[in-house]
Every structure is written in structure tokens, then in C-alpha cells.
Amino acid sequence: MSKKFINDPELIVEEMIAGYVHAYQDRLTNLEGSHVILRKDQKKTGKVSVIIGNGSGHEPACIGFVGFNMLDANAYGGMFAAPSPDTLFDAIESTDQGAGICVLISNHAGDVINSKMAIDMAEDDDLVCKSVILYDDIASAPKDQPEERRGTAGTLFNYKITGSFAEEGHDLEAVCKMAEKVRDNTRTLTVATLPGTSPITGIPMFEIADDEVEIGMGVHGEAAAHNMKMDSSKAIAKVMTKKLLEDRPFVAGEKVAVLVNGCGQTTQMEMLIFYNDVREILEAAGIEVIKPAIGNFITTQEMGGIALAFCAMDDEMQKQWEKPTNAPGFAW
């Protein structure tokens, strides 16, 4: 028996959203009759809106990233399932402020397919949309096939930076260019120690030996191709950092923001120790380590593990990254 605080598995998303919208009613609302979280402070004054759709079960992502200086809307789907084209269309239509809509798509088959269909529908209704497909996970394809890589925790950099940038009033083309720039400078790798439990089936989402960790785990508990023996934080930080640095590559003299994203049950204590190990390695490599994000942002239920992401930034990106936001899942 799974010990989750839920009622009917079929009502998980509905009840979660009811709680969420009540809790943040000062700033957010749910679009009547659809599955879209919206900001209450939308200006309707020619601002490009930045939206994303995603499956539920990763909370606070992505309902938690809607807010000032972040996303304009999140179209949420069922548990781990991308929202349908209709839902995404609703998000596009309802956030249209006359300056076009930048649709960020985290690269997973469901997200890509449904978004494509939604954008077709929107264009048919004369809405001006552009989509940017986000990929950051170096475990899912070789570096010469970036579009085959999936979107994982590093997409957070995009939600924040592109969202803050759009808030300044840039046009659609500039906003999409920023999203591409952030994507191209971001790399992520995830290590899992313990499976999360599916709230629908009540069973663990994968199996893993008692003394092993999986390197390259996906955000839905997709099996990773490689295991390593559990080791110290420092040792794991070393393996992961090396792979990430080599991939882009990130080099001495660059400014890099680190994301230490807990997958669900990994403690803040561990994330801080791990962050400390990572930033020592980066500093030793001559990299300037700027303001990091450390916490459970994009989770896979109560999975144990850490997604480590780096984003190399120029001054403009850093400015947007560091701006405050009132998005409930990322307020800082």
C-alpha cells in the first residue's frame, strides 16, 4: 500500500490544483473550464507571453513557475502526461497580449507532439506563436544530436531567464532567441539513488540495487543506461561535473550558474553539501560560480537523487536570472 496523502487516484490533479489555486489566490488563478494556471497580474499591454505545458507529478514544476518575471501560464496534463492540444491551445489563447506567444517545449515525445498540434490550432486562429524546443540532458543522446536530448531540470534556467527577459517588453523574436541562447548554454545530468512511487499504481517507478546509483535517470523515472556504486558526495560530484564540463564544454573564465535540483526526497542538507563539492571543482577549473538554485524544483515524486545543471551566462542572462520573482515554486 502506497502511503501517499491522496484521495482518488483519478482526482489527484484536480484536487492538487484546487489546493494550489486557493493557496496562491493573491497572484494566480486557473483558467475557467480548462487546465491552465494563469497569473492574475497579466498586463495585456503588448507583452510577449511565455508559456509551457507539462505533465503533472513534478511539483512544484511547472505550475509553480507561473508568476511575475517567470512564466505567464502553465498548461498542465495528467500524471506524467503532456497536456492535450486543446489545453495548450487554451494557454496560448488566454495569455495572448497582442505581442505573440513564446511556447517553450521540454523535449519529450508527448510534449512535442501535443504542442505542435496546439500551435497549428492557434495559427489557424491567427494567433502569433513561436515554439522553442528545450533539451539539456546530456545522458539521452550524443552531443552531435542535441535535438535528440530530452528536456530535464536545466529547463528551469529557461523559465526564469526567458520569463524575466520577456517581462522587459522585448518582441517575440528576441524572446525566442533568448530561450534558444539559454538552452544552448545549459547542460544537465541526473543521478538517482531511490525510486519514487507512482501515485496511480502505488508501486516504485524503477528498481535499483542497494549500493548503486543510476546516472542519467529521466524526470519520469525512465531507466538510466548506466549504474555506478554509491559513493561520497565529492566522488559523485566529480564524475558528474566532469561529464557536464566536457560536453558543452564550459571553460575557465566563464560565468556559470549551478542548479542542484533535488528529485524529491533528497534533503537540503545533502544538496548543500553536494553544491559545495561542485562549486569547489568549478572554482578549481577557473570558472566563476554565480548565484545558484538549490532545492526541489522539478521532482519525480519522492525519487532520491540530484539533477545537476550548469548554465553559462553573459551579463544580460545573469541580470534576468537574478531578478526576483513571485512564482510560488521559485520565489527568491
Added chain:
Amino acid sequence: MSKKFINDPELIVEEMIAGYVHAYQDRLTNLEGSHVILRKDQKKTGKVSVIIGNGSGHEPACIGFVGFNMLDANAYGGMFAAPSPDTLFDAIESTDQGAGICVLISNHAGDVINSKMAIDMAEDDDLVCKSVILYDDIASAPKDQPEERRGTAGTLFNYKITGSFAEEGHDLEAVCKMAEKVRDNTRTLTVATLPGTSPITGIPMFEIADDEVEIGMGVHGEAAAHNMKMDSSKAIAKVMTKKLLEDRPFVAGEKVAVLVNGCGQTTQMEMLIFYNDVREILEAAGIEVIKPAIGNFITTQEMGGIALAFCAMDDEMQKQWEKPTNAPGFAW
């Protein structure tokens, strides 16, 4: 083998703090040579400072609650062990801004004893200190012995409200009165589903049957006196809410803020569903449900469970509660 991201168990706190202070160097620092997290924006202009000491292992609590409109300092101890009198004395001395120091003490033997000794030392040095012992956990003693109750997650209301209130420049007596008022209007009850693992011993901190939950669990995994069968979120919300409402009691017409505090591995998804169930019960009881706090704030490593706390507020308390803060563990 415990699968925590740590290095040497003896260096957990030190390395965690190194990571923390690096991550939030824009606003926080560690007092040289001691175990105290301090704000960088301290004004030294006659503001009463509000501080607390606590054992480590509950992150983001309480290092995460130091910031503008919240605490002035946190004296941190070893894993689940209150800081020594010397450490608390350092926190008192270093935050003295000439208007006195309000020392909040979460009611646990270690915290109380060490704080008492520290305050003796401080008074000996002509520092003006007042302590307020915080208790909120209704499971730990009957309601006619409130001082026998321990301090648990509901103390968060105090850190925020008393912290914001002090920021306005009130004198020591007024600040301590506010802390007592918040305490007297707060009640908490914790339900645990799964044990956390001690990062020191590597073993689970308690045992619990596969189909049971413990009602009344402490923040260090202290065994609870009562079990019940695992049930739906609604059913557990009903049991807990009833006990909390009756204890103070909270009655129709009052304004109440709800805290749904995850103990470590409980997902945001579950917390939001549980919050939705609780607020429905409160609303049905004629209570006005104001801005809640929902998240992993005061954890017991990766323990599964929820601490549910209510705080009845007047307009002044609500104003302070809702003010923004930049404390990394509670930014909103």
C-alpha cells in the same frame, strides 16, 4: 548503506554551511569562528534582533529563516543537537543592535538548557536579552500543561511574524509580547508515514508498519504514542483538523493561517491535496482561511509525513505574516 550525498558524517554540518553561505552570499554570512548564520543587511540602528538556536538536520530550518523580515541570526548545533551555550552567546552578541535581543526557544530540553546558560552569560556581559519559549505540539502534553509541549513546525509562524514585526522597530517588550501572542494562538500536530534516515548512523530513525501512520511524531523522529491505519488524505485531514480545532479551540469567524509542512519526502502534490482537504473542513466550520504556507520547511531528514499547524491571527499578525522576506528557506 545509506545513500545520502555526504562525505564524512563528522563534517556534515560544516560542509553544508560552507555550501549554504556560498549560495546565499548576497544576503547571508557565517559569523567568523562560530556556528552562527547572520544577515548581511543588519542595520545596527536600534532594532531588536530576533534569533533562534536549533539542531541541524531540519533544513531549510532554521538557517533558512535568517533574512529580512524574518530572523536576525540562527545559532546552529550538531545533527539534531541544540547548539552549545557559547554558540548561542555568539549569536546574541553579534546581533546586538542596541535595542535588545529576543531569543526564541523551541521547547526541547537541549534548546532550553543551553539557551538558559547562554542568556546567563549574555546578561553577565550587560546584553539585554529576553527569551520566549515556543510550544505548539498538541501531541506532547495535555492542554492544561502547555509549557510541557514541544516546539514543532508551527514555530515557523513565530519566526515570520515576530521577525517582520521587529523589523518595524518595536521595542524588546513589544517584540517578545508578539512572540508570545503568536505562540498562544498556534497549534500543531504531525503525522508520519515513513522514517527518515540518520545521516550519522545510516539507519532509519524509527520503525512503522507498512499500512500505518504515526500521529504525534516529533521533529527528531521521536516515537509517537498513537498509530492509525493509513487512510485517504481527507480522512487523515479530518482526524488531525478535529484535534487541532478542539485544542485551542479555533472557532467560527476567526482568521486562521494553515501551515502544511512536509517532513521531508512528502511531495508538493500531496501537500496541496491535503491542504485542499483541510481548508474545506475549516471553511465548513466557518473559519476564514488566509494565506497558507505549504512546503518542506522544518524537516526530519527524508521522513514521510505532514505537520499540520494552525495560527489564528488578528489584522496585525496577518500583516506581518504576509510581508515578503528574502530568507532563503521561506522566500515568498
Added chain:
Amino acid sequence: MNAKMTKSCLLAVANMFEEKKEELSSYDAVIGDGDHGITMARGAKAARIKLVEMEESTCRDYFKTYGRTLVSTLGGAMGPLFGSIFLELSKAVKGKEVVDAKSFALGFENAMNKVMELGGAKPGDKTMVDAMATAVGAMNEAVAAGDSFVETLEKGAKGAKEGMEATIPMIASRGRSRYAEEKAIGHQDAGATSIAYLLETLTTALKEEISHE
């Protein structure tokens, strides 16, 4: 297969997916995220309710309803991919009173192309496309040989089963299981299994319908 029979056969498909919930999930569990059966059952339930509510209608509309319902209620990859099968079948029987071997085989081939276009998978990638491709091959042969609709469906089901079995030794290149790399070898693909069950169920349901005539 007239309109009434189409409705009955689609209801049989919906019932089958609701029944196979656990089994289909188990194939997805090893190398995917373990929810395939749940997804298919959820879609089937929604489609069943819609079908039952419908006034007497055409073959085209029954297929279309099943497909649209999958697209709008399922989301994920399965919503559009599996939904497309029914939408393409619907297009292929536009203006027809009955579904025959030729229109069904053509619709199913179009569906396979649509799935490949939307999802980017080709045969050999260890997805539902593998079962679709062998089914399409078998049905086209049957149509060319002038087989009846039941015979064509039966051969399509057999072909799908072969395609499904052929996924066992494959490494996946599409879908979540591709991240498992070598670990995927030895496991049958969940989506391909659903295709095989879909055609098998249509065959038996149609035989049943015919025997009741």
C-alpha cells in the same frame, strides 16, 4: 462492417483496454514509466462513455469520436499517437456506409505514417510502429489477394503480433525506453503490444458480430 457493428467493435476494444490495464503497464514498467496500461484504460473509459452516449451514427463518426477523445483526454504521447489511428481510419471511411478490407487497410497505413510523422519513429525503433508496419504489410497482401474484411483483419492481427514479438530483442530509439539502451533488450514494447491487442480484438469482435447477424 456496418455502423452498428463498428460501434460494437469499438466498444469491445474499449473493454479490452480497460481489462488489460495491468498487463500493458507491466510491459512499460521494466523499460518505460509503467503507465501504458493505465493510459490506454483511461482513454478507453472516456471513449466508451462517449460512444455509449452517441446517437445512431456513421462508421466515420464512431472512429472519429474514439480518436478525438483520446487526443483531448489523454494528452501525453499516446493521446495524439493512438488517437491518430482512429482519426485516420475515420478519414478513410468518409462517406462510406460500411468499412471494408481496402478502406481499413488504407486507413491503417495512413495511421502508421501519421504516427511516424508525429513521433519521429520508424520501424526498428522498438515502438508501436513496429507492430503497425507488419500489420500494414499483412493487410495490404490480404487486400491484394482479395481476402474478406474478416480475413484481412485476422492477417493484420497476426502480422501485428509478429511485429510486437520482433520488438523483444531491439534497443529502443524512440519513446522513454530508449534511455534504457541495452537494458531494453529482452523486453517487449508496450505500445506494440497494444497494437496487436487492438487488431486481435477487432477481429474477434467482428467475427462475433457477424455470427449474430
Added chain:
Amino acid sequence: MNAKMTKSCLLAVANMFEEKKEELSSYDAVIGDGDHGITMARGAKAARIKLVEMEESTCRDYFKTYGRTLVSTLGGAMGPLFGSIFLELSKAVKGKEVVDAKSFALGFENAMNKVMELGGAKPGDKTMVDAMATAVGAMNEAVAAGDSFVETLEKGAKGAKEGMEATIPMIASRGRSRYAEEKAIGHQDAGATSIAYLLETLTTALKEEISHE
């Protein structure tokens, strides 16, 4: 017990607590948070290092160093509570060349009172106070009967052990185990066990020292 012997005996105590780390934690695990042995070992290690570093000194200073180190490095409840035992013993032997039965018994009684004052526990609350109380009773009787220091310590150790065993059937009213309510019945209190081991170790270490004289 002269200064040199005091230092040796305290080092024996530190070694014992480092060795009993797991055992003492296990008593705390069932009804507390399972760290008592770790805490005592950590304090013992810090105290041992301090003691070893010390120049030749007085009985009072050796006790004081052990006590101060516990207070400042342990924190928690044990820092001040266990630390107070050594600090009170230190006060009781102020200005004395050797520790005798009377000063030790008095210091230990003062320590018990200090622990009760700081922690709010009384005998019967299932804490270290239970073992201290029976030890104090036994030592005071021994002093009244004119027993030697070794005999007094021995009786104290025996008394402590009885007090420790008496905690088994108790419900706790202080310390973390009190929240376990009825569940605490049947388990021996960890802190009381530490008191028993403390006095037992002092006894054997002192006998050893005397035999070497």
C-alpha cells in the same frame, strides 16, 4: 584518588564511552532518537583530546576540563546535563589534593540536583536522574558507614545499576522518550545506562590505578 589517578580514570571513562557507542545508541533507538551513544562518544573523544593535551594539573581541573568540553562541544541536552556532573565534581574537590569518598559523594549529589534543576526531571521520570538518585543514596550510606573511596564508588556503581534497571518498566516524563508514552515500557533508559557505566568504569579504573601504586 590523586590528580594523576583522576586523569587516568577520566581517560578510562572517555575510552569506555567511545567503545559503548553502538550499545548506548541502541537503547536510545527504541524510544528516543537513537543517537545517545554517538553523542557520548563524540563528547568523550573531544574530552580525551583535551585531557591528553593538558599539562600536569589538579583533580579539579581535570574534572572541569571534561565538563567544559562536554558543554561546549556537545550542545543538545547531554552537553549541559552530562557536563554538569563533571563540573559539580570539579567544584566539590576545589582546593583538594585528592578526591575522597565524601567529596565525591557530595559532588555527585550536587550534580544530581543540577541535572534536575536544568532538565526539570525528578526520580521516576525514566531519565539519567533515576540512576543518579540510587547512586547518591548508596554513596551517602557508604560515606556514613566510613567506607573507603573505592568501596563507596563500588556501592555507587551498584546503586546506579539498580536505578538503571528500575527505568525499564517506567513511562518517561522527561526526554524524548516521554512522547512514546506506554511504548516506552519495557525499555531501559539510555542516559541512566550511561550513569551506570560511568560509575562502574570509575570503580574499575581506580582499582587498577591502586593496584599499580
